[in-house]
Amino acid sequence: MAKQERAVHTRKALIESAAELFSKHGFEVASLSMISARAGVSNGALHFHFASKAALGAAVWEAAAQRLRQITTDGVAGSGSGAGSGSRSSASSGAGAGAGSSVGEVGGALRVLVDTTHALLQALGHDVILRAGFGLSESLKSSVGGGDLWRWWQEWVEGVLAEADQEGALARDVSAQDAANTVVAATVGFGALGSRDAQWLSQGTLSRFWALLLPRLAAGAALEELAASGRRVGAG
Amino acid sequence: MAKQERAVHTRKALIESAAELFSKHGFEVASLSMISARAGVSNGALHFHFASKAALGAAVWEAAAQRLRQITTDGVAGSGSGAGSGSRSSASSGAGAGAGSSVGEVGGALRVLVDTTHALLQALGHDVILRAGFGLSESLKSSVGGGDLWRWWQEWVEGVLAEADQEGALARDVSAQDAANTVVAATVGFGALGSRDAQWLSQGTLSRFWALLLPRLAAGAALEELAASGRRVGAG
Numbered sequence: 001m002a003k004q005e006r007a008v009h010t011r012k013a014l015i016e017s018a019a020e021l022f023s024k025h026g027f028e029v030a031s032l033s034m035i036s037a038r039a040g041v042s043n044g045a046l047h048f049h050f051a052s053k054a055a056l057g058a059a060v061w062e063a064a065a066q067r068l069r070q071i072t073t074d075g076v077a078g079s080g081s082g083a084g085s086g087s088r089s090s091a092s093s094g095a096g097a098g099a100g101s102s103v104g105e106v107g108g109a110l111r112v113l114v115d116t117t118h119a120l121l122q123a124l125g126h127d128v129i130l131r132a133g134f135g136l137s138e139s140l141k142s143s144v145g146g147g148d149l150w151r152w153w154q155e156w157v158e159g160v161l162a163e164a165d166q167e168g169a170l171a172r173d174v175s176a177q178d179a180a181n182t183v184v185a186a187t188v189g190f191g192a193l194g195s196r197d198a199q200w201l202s203q204g205t206l207s208r209f210w211a212l213l214l215p216r217l218a219a220g221a222a223l224e225e226l227a228a229s230g231r232r233v234g235a236g
Numbered sequence: 237m238a239k240q241e242r243a244v245h246t247r248k249a250l251i252e253s254a255a256e257l258f259s260k261h262g263f264e265v266a267s268l269s270m271i272s273a274r275a276g277v278s279n280g281a282l283h284f285h286f287a288s289k290a291a292l293g294a295a296v297w298e299a300a301a302q303r304l305r306q307i308t309t310d311g312v313a314g315s316g317s318g319a320g321s322g323s324r325s326s327a328s329s330g331a332g333a334g335a336g337s338s339v340g341e342v343g344g345a346l347r348v349l350v351d352t353t354h355a356l357l358q359a360l361g362h363d364v365i366l367r368a369g370f371g372l373s374e375s376l377k378s379s380v381g382g383g384d385l386w387r388w389w390q391e392w393v394e395g396v397l398a399e400a401d402q403e404g405a406l407a408r409d410v411s412a413q414d415a416a417n418t419v420v421a422a423t424v425g426f427g428a429l430g431s432r433d434a435q436w437l438s439q440g441t442l443s444r445f446w447a448l449l450l451p452r453l454a455a456g457a458a459l460e461e462l463a464a465s466g467r468r469v470g471a472g
Contacts, residue, residue, distance in 0.1 A: 022362070028265045148432065178444040184426030185445070192424050196384065200421070208414040209421070216452035 011049050013039040013061055018056045019132035025066075027057055064133020068149055072122055072156050075116030099124065101203055109164035110222055114210055115156065116232035117187055118155070122191040135184050151216075156185045156200060169222035179217055190229060202227065247285050249275040255296045255368035257362035258430075263293055263372060293372055296386075300369020304385055308357060308392050311352030339455050345400035346458055349393065349444050353394075354439060354466035355421055356389070361437040372428065390420045415453055439465065 017039035023028035030052055050056040123130050126208040134149045158180040165176040186209060194201035210228035218226060253275035257266035268289055272282040286292040359366050370385045393414040401412040422445060430437035446464035454462060 026262055026264060028262060089264065150429065174448065175444075178448050181441060182422060182445050182448055185422045185423075185429060186418060187425070188428050189421030189423065189425030192428050193386065193421060200417075205417060208411075211416050211448075212410065212414050212418055214449060 007049075009046055010039075010041055011059075013042060014046060014049055014056065015059050016129065017041075017058045019063075019129040019196075020056070020152055022060060022136060023128055023132040032056070060129060061133050061136050063129050064131075064136070064149060065152070067123065067127060068120075068133070069129045069151060071119045072116055075112050075119060082148055105178075109160050109167055110169050110214070110226055113160045113164070113183065114214075114226060115212075115230045116156075116160075116185070116230065118206055120187065121194065121201045121206055122203070123188055124194060131195065150184075150188055153187070154180070157184050159188075164222075167222070169219055171217060171219050174217055182213070206230070238366060238429065246275075246277055246281055247389055250277060250282060250285055250468050251276075251299055252365065254292045255299075255365040257369040258293070258296060258372060259364055263289075293315075294367060297372050299365050300372070301388070303363060303366045304356075304369070306349070306357045308352055311348050311355060326403065344405075345396050345403055346450070346454055346462055348397045349400070349419070350462060350464065351466045352392075352396075352431075353419070353446075354442055355411070356423065357430065357437045357442055358439070360430060361434055366403050366446070367431065372463050386420075386424055389423070393420050398459075403458070405455055407412060407453060410453055425456070434437050442466070 014035065017025070018030070018035045021034055021038060024030075025034075030053075032046055033043060036043050039046075046056075050059065090118075110112065124134070161176040161180045161183070164170055168175060170179065190200050190206065190209075190216070199205060209230040214223060214226055214228055243379040250271065254271045254445075256264070257270055257274060260312065261270075262264075269279060269280055271292065272279050275282075282292075325463050360370070394413070397406070397412040397416045397419070400406055404414060406415065426442065426445075435441060446466075450459060450462055450464055
C-alpha cells in the first residue's frame, strides 16, 4: 500500500517536472534525464513509469485535458460542484447541453462564458501542467489522439455562444460564430502573451476586455445581468 | 561582381531555408546541416556566411523585423509608397507621429489600424520569414537586441490607438489602452491559430472581427468612414 502510494507520488512528480521543462524549453529540447533529475527520481524509476518521452508527453497532455474539462464543466455548473460531469469524453461535447441545463435566465450562457474565460486564464497563470498541455499538441500530433487543446477550447466557446444565441442573449446584428472567433482569438492571444508577461493573464486585463466587448455582444436584457469581472451581478 | 551577386543570393537562400525550418521544427531542433541542405548550399558556404545558428537566427529575426517595420509604415502612409520611412529604428517609435502626419480626417488612425492588421495577418499567411521572426524572439533572447516582435506590434498598436483617441475617434467610454490590449490579444491569437489553420488569417475572418469590434470602439463620426474589410470607404 505504502509502495503504491509512493508510485503514485513518483508518477505525479515526473508529470509535473516534465510539464515544467516542456513549458520552459519545449518538448523536443527537454530530455528525460533533465526531467528525472528535476523530479528527484532515478532514470530507472522514470523508465518504470514511462517507456518514452512521447509517453510522458501524452501523460502531461492527458492531465492538462482533464483540467480543461474541469474548468469548462465548473463554469457550466456555476459556482457549484461540477458533479455529474465526470463521464464526459471531451470539453466540447458537453458544453452546449450543459450550459442549457444549468442556467435558465437570459444571459446565462454568456455569464458561463465570462466566468470560464476568467477561470481558464487564471489557471494558465499558475498551473504549469495546463500551460504545457496547450503547448504540447503540435509536438505530439501523432501520439495523442485527443488533439489540440486550443481546438477543444474553440469548440466549447462555439457551443456556449450558440446557446447564448438561442437564449436571445446576443445582440441582433451579432453572429454567434463571429463572436466565438473573437473570444477564441483573444483568449489564445492572452494565453500566448501571458507566457511572457503574467499581466496579460490578470483578472483586471480580462475584465477590461469583457467590459469592452460585452456591450457590443449582449442584447440589452442579457447585459444587465452580466459582470465583466466574471462575478455574477447581485449574486450572494 | 557576379560572385558578389551569387553571395547575396546564397545568403538570402540560407535565411529563407532557416526561416522555413525554424518555423516548422523550432529554432532548437532545426540543425545547420538541415538548413544548408534545404538551401542547396554546402556546409562550408553556410559557415562562410554565418558563424553559428544564433547568427543565422539573428539574421532571420532582422529580416522579419524589417518586414514588420515596412508593414506598419505602409499602413501609416496609406496606399502610398511608404517612402521616407527607412530611417526609423523600430516599428513603435514611428507609429504615433506617422499616423498623425499622413491622415487628417476623423477616424484616420483607426483606418490605419484596420488596414495594418489586415496587412500583417495576410503577410503572416504567406511570408515564412515574418512568421519565423515572431516565433524566434524567445529562442534568441540573449543574442538579439531588438526583442520580441509581438512587443513591437503591441507598442505600435498602442501608439495608433492613442492617436485615434486624440482625433476624437474613440467612443466616449472606451479607453485607448483597453482597445489596444484587445486588438493585440486578438491579432496574436489569429497569428497563433493561423499557424495551424490558415482560415484564421483570412481577410474574411479579420473583417468579421472588425465588424464586431468597430461599432463599439469608434465614435459615430469616425465609424462612418471605416470599412472593416480594410479598404477605405468611398476611396478611389
